[in-house]
Amino acid sequence: MQQKILLVYTGGTIGMVKDSSSGVLLPFDLENLLDQIPKLHSINAEIDTISVPNPKDSADMQPSDWQFLGDLIYSKFMQYNGFVVLHGTDTMSYTASALSFMFSNLRKPIIFTGSQLPVGDIRTDALENVLTAIQIALLQENGNPSINEVGVYFDSHLYRGNRSTKISSDRFKAFSSPNFPALVTSGVSLKVNEPILLKPNINRATKFSHDLNTKVFLLKIHPAIDQLMFEQFCKFVDFDALILETYGSGTIFSQDWLLILLQKMQEKGKKIINCSQCVSGIVKQGIYEGSKQLNALGIISGKDMTTEAALAKTMYLLGQKSAENDFKMQFETDLRGELY
Known part of the structure; x- marks a missing residue:
């Protein structure tokens, strides 16, 4: 059976376009973004897409947005083999960390990615980040997902979401995981650091808690x-x-x-x-x-x-x-x- 991935668009630089008169980056719609990544159609999987109602620059993301995103993914959890979230870089590690706690015994991958340059820019890093994030979400071992946690994929490295932090605003290597190794390294092939991956209890279901105290x-x-x-x-x-x-x-x-x-x-x-x-x-x-x-x-x-x-x-x-x-x-x- 063909695998299914849900691509969730929340906003951020990856989906913006430069206004020709002012030079300011403005929000782009999801369909136009997807048109800029034709290689998505070459991936051997069914890829569905969805956009949150009001995509945001990640600087505007709040805990209520984490809750909405978590609820959205959990409501579709049984329909897909994995999830890839397109998110602005400034608060990506906050959102990824929050979802890592809100989901317990996670038995599928939730991979966050984005870009430092808009998808339409000639030097954009968006294409590699999105395509590889999807490939990582599709990795399987004996018919089960290889990655069963929330991750941040950027510039050839998949980091555990709650171990990641943004370290640069102007380099393609925007993220790091200072105290923990990368889960996956992308080169000619994908090298999975299997011993350090989280292992869910296959006899227990994944659960999601919506409740957060923001004080x-x-x-x-x-x-x-x-x-x-x-x-x-x-x-x-x-x-x-x-x-x-x-x-x-x-x-x-x-x-x-x-x-x-x-x-x-x-x-x-x-x-x-x-x-x-x-x-x-x-x-x-x-x-x-x-x-x-x-x-x-x-x-x-x-x-x-x-x-x-x-x-x-x-x-x-x-x-x-x-x-x-x-x-x-x-x-x-x-x-x-x-x-x-």
Whole structure:
């Protein structure tokens, strides 16, 4: 039986066209985009296409869009062997991370891709990205999908979605996976790194959770933060969880007032998570003086997660209404291959 792939268009540079008078990139419709990729018809599979109602620049994507996209894919999950999502690059890793948590025991591939140049540009990277993403989604082993997770395919590499991050706005190598190897490398052939792939339970169905709690605030620690600034933030910003982007391996400045404010937040039931500002590496909370106090307070460690994954995982766990004392344990536990 011929395999079926659903190509979902959400917007982004890949589907834009340059206005001849202003030079500004404007949204393109899906049919015109497909006309620019005639080789789609040469793929030995049935490829259906669908566009979200209002395609967006990825900078405008919000958690409600993640929910809509997840619902769309889940509603058609039994009809297709895999899914390829065309998405803008700026927030692709956020969307891919979110869907990786919202889908549990994923038994089919959901591959995100896009491009740095519009599909109609003479030097576009869109053609290779889309065609190879579809080929990866079609990979099978003994009649079952080879890839059973959410991935980001860009510039010859398929990365685990919740391990990916955008690293460049002007190179074709727009994405990287600093703390985890590529799942698939594309050259003359597709080289699958089989030992590191997620393995679903074939006796259990794939499930999807629509619920997210978006009351999560991301705060980057920097040398100019003072007591008044932090006090005002705590007083006027409404959040259920705070992700601190700290220095290096999870260190922060040592000030008594900071520890007191963090403790007060915890006593009010706020979740506080420690992630590193560094692109690669791991939070080692407690090994340096600058993080001992965080460890003593029981601050949650983001370990080697990307910021995108930490944000999505926090929204997901809060949305599941995990028991108060289970949140830290679940966050620091690998759920979808997002941490070591």
